[in-house]
Amino acid sequence: MSVTPPPDWVYYVCGILLLIGNLSAWVATLFMLPGNWLIVGFAALSAYFLPETEDGLGFGWMFVAILGGLALLGEFVEFFGSASKAKMHGASRRSIVLSILGAMLLATVGGVIGAPLGLIGGVVLIVVGGGAGAFIGTYIGEGWKGRAHQERWAISRAALLGRLFGTAGKLIVGMAMVCLTTLASFYF
Numbered sequence: 551m552s553v554t555p556p557p558d559w560v561y562y563v564c565g566i567l568l569l570i571g572n573l574s575a576w577v578a579t580l581f582m583l584p585g586n587w588l589i590v591g592f593a594a595l596s597a598y599f600l601p602e603t604e605d606g607l608g609f610g611w612m613f614v615a616i617l618g619g620l621a622l623l624g625e626f627v628e629f630f631g632s633a634s635k636a637k638m639h640g641a642s643r644r645s646i647v648l649s650i651l652g653a654m655l656l657a658t659v660g661g662v663i664g665a666p667l668g669l670i671g672g673v674v675l676i677v678v679g680g681g682a683g684a685f686i687g688t689y690i691g692e693g694w695k696g697r698a699h700q701e702r703w704a705i706s707r708a709a710l711l712g713r714l715f716g717t718a719g720k721l722i723v724g725m726a727m728v729c730l731t732t733l734a735s736f737y738f
Contacts, residue, residue, distance in 0.1 A: 561600055561607040565735035568596055572728045579724050580676040580717070581661060582654045586621040586724045593617050593731055609734040617727055624723035631716025636688055636709035640701075645691025649709045652687025653680040677717060684713035 571592045579585030593614050602610045633646055641649075660679025664672035688709035692702040 555601065555603050555608075558605070558607060561603070561735070564596065564600055565607075565732070568592055568735055569728070569732050572731055576721070576724045576728055577673075579721060580673060580680075581657055582650075582680070586624045586720065586727060589724065589727045589731065590614065590617045590621050596735070606737065607735070609731075613734050617731065620723055620727050620730075624720040624727075627719035627723060628716040631719055632684070632709070632712045635712030635715070636684075636705055639705045639708040641688060641705045641709065642691060642695050644694060645688045645705065645709075648687035648691040649684045649713070650687070652683030652685075652690075653713055654683065656680060656683030656686070677714065680717060681710045681714045685710040 572589045575585040575588035575592065577585070578588065593609070597609055597611055597614050600608045602608045632649075636646060636649060657676050657680035660675035660677075661672055663679075664675030667675070685706045689702050689706040692705050697705075
């Protein structure tokens with residue numbers, strides 16, 4: 551028994567809703583939430599409820615698998631950008647954990663403070679807050695281990711730069727996922 555796909559307008563409306571959901575998920579990545587994985591989840595829901603048509607609307611499970619691979623790539627970019635940079639400079643596990651907690655806390659504070667400043671101001675303060683949180687968390691963690699100021703400063707600086715580059719890389723991958731999903735919803 552063959553199931554008749556919904557009318558084209560349903561695909562267009564759901565494609566617009568998918569774009570809005572994906573952009574929201576991308577912004578969630580700034581707050582260290584799994585935004586790229588939310589994009590994969592939204593795409594999976596779309597593929598399940600609105601399967602690919604002969605007219606090219608919608609997308610299939612192969613595309614969802616490709617998005618999953620991109621999300622995994624984003625995780626690797628963020629991890630190796632963040633933790634490995636500090637670890638290369640000799641950061642302890644304690645300071646890496648405090649770096650992550652500090653980045654989450656100050657990214658959230660940056661988002662709250664930056665919300666009245668609009669999208670650009672909010673994004674800038676979220677990224678700066680995340681980097682500052684990584685720096686402060688690492689600095690405290692290395693001080694807890696009894697390291698000298700100069701050594702703490704160098705390791706914390708590496709954590710800051712790693713957080714910024716890791717977040718930027720993950721955001722670039724996430725935006726590519728948003729663009730590809732939008733194109734696939736309407737054109738492929």
